Amino acid sequence: xxxxxxxxxxxxxxxxxxxxxxxxxxxxxxxxxxxxxxxxxxxxxxxxxxxxxxxxxxxxxxxxxxxxxxxxxxxxxxxxxxxxxxxxxxxxxxxxxxxxxxxxxxxxxxxxxxxxxxxxxxxxxxxxxxxxxxxxxxxxxxxxxxxxxxxxxxxxxxxxxxxxxxxxxxxxxxxxxxxxxxxxxxxxxxxxxxxxxxxxxxxxxxxxxxxxxxxxxxxxxxxxxxxxxxxxxxxxxxxxxxxxxxxxxxxxxxxxxxxxxxxxxxxxxxxxxxxxxxxxxxxxxxxxxx
Amino acid sequence: xxxxxxxxxxxxxxxxxxxxxxxxxxxxxxxxxxxxxxxxxxxxxxxxxxxxxxxxxxxxxxxxxxxxxxxxxxxxxxxxxxxxxxxxxxxxxxxxxxxxxxxxxxxxxxxxxxxxxxxxxxxxxxxxxxxxxxxxxxxxxxxxxxxxxxxxxxxxxxxxxxxxxxxxxxxxxxxxxxxxxxxxxxxxxxxxxxxxxxxxxxxxxxxxxxxxxxxxxxxxxxxxxxxxxxxxxxxxxxxxxxxxxxxxxxxxxxxxxxxxxxxxxxxxxxxxxxxxxxxxxxxxxxxxxxxxxxxxxxxxxxxxxxxxxxxxxxxxxxxxxxxxxxxxx
Numbered sequence: 001x002x003x004x005x006x007x008x009x010x011x012x013x014x015x016x017x018x019x020x021x022x023x024x025x026x027x028x029x030x031x032x033x034x035x036x037x038x039x040x041x042x043x044x045x046x047x048x049x050x051x052x053x054x055x056x057x058x059x060x061x062x063x064x065x066x067x068x069x070x071x072x073x074x075x076x077x078x079x080x081x082x083x084x085x086x087x088x089x090x091x092x093x094x095x096x097x098x099x100x101x102x103x104x105x106x107x108x109x110x111x112x113x114x115x116x117x118x119x120x121x122x123x124x125x126x127x128x129x130x131x132x133x134x135x136x137x138x139x140x141x142x143x144x145x146x147x148x149x150x151x152x153x154x155x156x157x158x159x160x161x162x163x164x165x166x167x168x169x170x171x172x173x174x175x176x177x178x179x180x181x182x183x184x185x186x187x188x189x190x191x192x193x194x195x196x197x198x199x200x201x202x203x204x205x206x207x208x209x210x211x212x213x214x215x216x217x218x219x220x221x222x223x224x225x226x227x228x229x230x231x232x233x234x235x236x237x238x239x240x241x242x243x244x245x246x247x248x249x250x251x252x253x254x255x256x257x258x259x260x261x262x263x264x265x266x267x268x269x270x271x272x273x274x275x276x277x278x279x280x281x282x283x284x285x286x287x288x289x290x
Numbered sequence: 291x292x293x294x295x296x297x298x299x300x301x302x303x304x305x306x307x308x309x310x311x312x313x314x315x316x317x318x319x320x321x322x323x324x325x326x327x328x329x330x331x332x333x334x335x336x337x338x339x340x341x342x343x344x345x346x347x348x349x350x351x352x353x354x355x356x357x358x359x360x361x362x363x364x365x366x367x368x369x370x371x372x373x374x375x376x377x378x379x380x381x382x383x384x385x386x387x388x389x390x391x392x393x394x395x396x397x398x399x400x401x402x403x404x405x406x407x408x409x410x411x412x413x414x415x416x417x418x419x420x421x422x423x424x425x426x427x428x429x430x431x432x433x434x435x436x437x438x439x440x441x442x443x444x445x446x447x448x449x450x451x452x453x454x455x456x457x458x459x460x461x462x463x464x465x466x467x468x469x470x471x472x473x474x475x476x477x478x479x480x481x482x483x484x485x486x487x488x489x490x491x492x493x494x495x496x497x498x499x500x501x502x503x504x505x506x507x508x509x510x511x512x513x514x515x516x517x518x519x520x521x522x523x524x525x526x527x528x529x530x531x532x533x534x535x536x537x538x539x540x541x542x543x544x545x546x547x548x549x550x551x552x553x554x555x556x557x558x559x560x561x562x563x564x565x566x567x568x569x570x571x572x573x574x575x576x577x578x579x580x581x582x583x584x585x586x587x588x589x590x591x592x593x594x595x596x597x598x599x600x601x602x603x604x605x606x607x608x609x610x611x612x613x614x615x616x617x618x619x
Contacts (some may be wrong), residue, residue, distance in 0.1 A: 015511040016429030021458040023420035023486070024435065026476025031442055032311055034450035034457070039454070054454070078421075085591075098347065101340055114605045115348045118355075121536050121597050170349050228444070243448065243543075260449045271444065 030232050042258035062258035073259070076241040079268070087174055088274075091230050092223065095178040099185030100215065113186075119179030177233070181226045188222035189215075220282055224275075231274060235267050314573065362386060362588035387545055389588035393560045402557040405470050410535040411473035413485050413529050418526035420477050421489025421526075425500065442483040451547050456549060465552040470483065470538075470545060480537045483529045492526035493519065519544055532608055536597045561593045 017137055041063060044055040066073055192215065200210050234240070242263055294402035387443075393418035423429060424436060458469045477486055496519070504514040519529075547561045555563075568586055571577040601608070 012428050012511075013430060015424055016427030016432075019419050019423035019427055019511070020429050020435060022475075023423075023477045024415055026416075026473065026478045027438055027442065029330055030454070030478040031445065032451060032474065034453035035445070037453035037456075038449060062423045088571050093453050098343075101343060104340060106340055108339065112344045112348060117601075117605065117608070120533070120539075121601055122594065125310075175347065175350055188401075232446075236448070257452060260446075260452075264446065264449045267444065267446065 006064075016135075038257040041254050042261050044254050045220060046253035048253075058254065062255045063262065066259055066262060071194060072245060073262070075084050076245050078239050081270075084231075086250075087177075087234065088230050089228070090174050090228055094175060095181035095226065096219065096223070098178070099182050099189055099212075102162060102182070102186060103189045116182055117179060118178050119184065121179075122176065147182050180233070184226050184229065185219065185222055186212060188219055188225075193219045227274060227278060228271065231267075231271055235270075298541045302595045308464040309416065317377070330368065359493075359590055362389075362584050362591055363458055364584060365609070385584040385588040389564075389585050389592055392564050393557065393589055393592060395557075395592060398555065398557040398560045401467065401554055403596065405467055405556055406472045406535045406538040409479055409538045411476040413477070413479065413482060414531050414536040416475060416477040417482060417485040417530060418489050418520060418523065419515075420486045422519060424486065424492050425488040425493035427511065439486060442478070443487065447543065451544075454548060463604070465549055467554070469548045470556075474534075474538075479535070480541050483533060488530055489523065490524050492523055496522060523618055527554070528604065528607050539597050557593050561589050564589050 041055070043057060043059060045058045047054040047056070080110060096118060097127070102116065106112075196214055196218075197210065200214055235242075237243070245259070304363055360376060360378065362385050363381050364378040365380060365384070424432075426440065429435075455464070458464050458466075463469045463472075469480075474482065478484075478562075500518060503515070504518065505510055509517075526596065538560055539556075542558045542562045546562070549555050568577070568582045572582050
């Protein structure tokens with residue numbers, strides 16, 4: 001009897017392994033191996049000879065020269081970070097708002113949904129950069145209402161003035177980045193049962209309260225997912241300044257690998273800070289409700 | 291007698307006045323309901339507000355596309371003329387045909403279609419297997435494998451691209467289109483791990499009774515998956531297919547890295563090459579902007595036209611599927 005149960009379990013394990021095997025092989029070939037290899041290269045001076053590669057160990061030389069001996073990394077990464085920190089909440093709030101509104105019963109909402117998914121098609125491509133260069137990204141309302149002098153007054157001379165102005169100036173671009181987020185929120189909104197809203201209505205809750213007490217808490221896993229997605233998307237966007245730096249780096253394999261690894265570490269640190277912040281925030285909120 | 295009659299009369303008028311007042315109240319309430327609704331979210335005011343937001347946002351999304359189409363159909367005179375903003379005086383096809391030629395459109399569009407189609411189909415199949423395993427099956431080190439999946443999701447492709455180039459060169463696949471397709475066969479490639487996650491979330495929402503019934507019937511997992519679960523996953527398949535196709539179509543990073551200076555490249559790469567060379571020409575002021583811009587617009591239009599058509603065709607299924615995927619638990 002025991003043997004048969006054991007056999008059933010190994011059988012199931014075997015079947016499961018069969019399903020996951022291709023993916024694991026792919027992981028080894030397309031991720032684990034290149035990841036480790038690029039780590040290896042970052043400690044070596046790689047020379048490309050006609051028929052082979054030559055690796056000379058150089059230790060932390062590249063890491064040192066990137067981190068301490070030149071400012072190229074910091075010059076492009078700090079403004080980018082500031083912009084990202086302003087952009088991420090804007091994207092999340094905007095897409096949450098649009099998703100909730102799109103969920104309302106409304107004539108023609110299917111048409112609107114179709115339009116609102118358009119960014120998914122454009123937002124990954126070169127075409128979007130074209131639009132941005134065309135100046136479609138700016139609404140020009142900073143100039144029109146002389147907001148920028150006001151911003152200068154409020155923010156003074158701090159280094160945050162520029163990124164905030166940038167994001168406001170390219171507000172449309174921010175909207176273009178929210179396509180997938182709207183979809184995820186919309187899918188998430190479907191998971192909240194209608195009965196929760198009905199009982200809240202019977203209890204006489206105002207829509208405002210319903211939003212804060214029902215919609216937002218139920219959406220919080222999706223907010224987390226979108227947060228991660230947005231960060232990953234912004235940081236791996238092929239046209240961001242760090243990508244340029246990597247692309248036109250000094251051409252040496254070792255140097256580029258070190259640069260990329262530093263960037264990867266920065267992303268991980270940034271993600272964990274963001275997650276920590278998110279956990280803090282949601283814990284505070286749930287504490288306040290109790 | 292008369293006093294009594296007066297009394298009755300006054301009562302009568304009182305009643306009528308009251309009645310009229312009540313009627314007024316009813317009317318006011320009716321108007322209020324019509325405007326604000328019984329609940330805030332079905333009144334007229336709220337609907338107008340919704341339409342206002344949707345229309346302005348739609349305008350933001352559609353305007354650049356329209357502008358692109360308009361600009362590429364204008365001739366040089368219209369573009370310089372500041373009085374012509376939206377409607378060109380004549381339909382000029384020169385830019386379109388110029389862009390067609392520079393992009394080598396017939397060739398690169400076929401390459402793009404083949405690559406994107408293969409990648410999308412492979413993603414639908416391979417990510418489905420992995421997603422099902424993560425959602426429902428048991429295998430050793432499942433937790434670690436899931437962490438690996440998340441790692442795969444957040445790793446920027448730039449980290450792994452250099453060794454991949456070397457590996458492809460070692461395998462003799464450099465500058466070959468095969469290098470773009472192979473990773474998809476294993477569930478990698480452009481945002482592959484996201485698709486695994488989408489499948490996983492979908493399969494998690496399916497009732498467990500299905501599997502128990504299959505187990506009693508003695509069906510093997512693979513048979514059950516192919517016969518029951520995979521056909522059930524239609525919403526997830528549609529979402530994955532569309533995302534994968536479009537993102538692979540638009541991707542310029544991987545092809546630029548893997549294909550280098552190859553002759554036969556996908557459309558998006560041709561487009562970015564064209565854009566860059568036009569930029570250089572403009573910087574060297576060998577070509578005025580009013581000549582270069584419309585060609586760029588025409589090329590952009592030609593580049594996004596096929597995925598746009600696919601989307602227009604598939605969007606009804608797509609929009610429905612998004613709701614039913616249960617993308618996350």
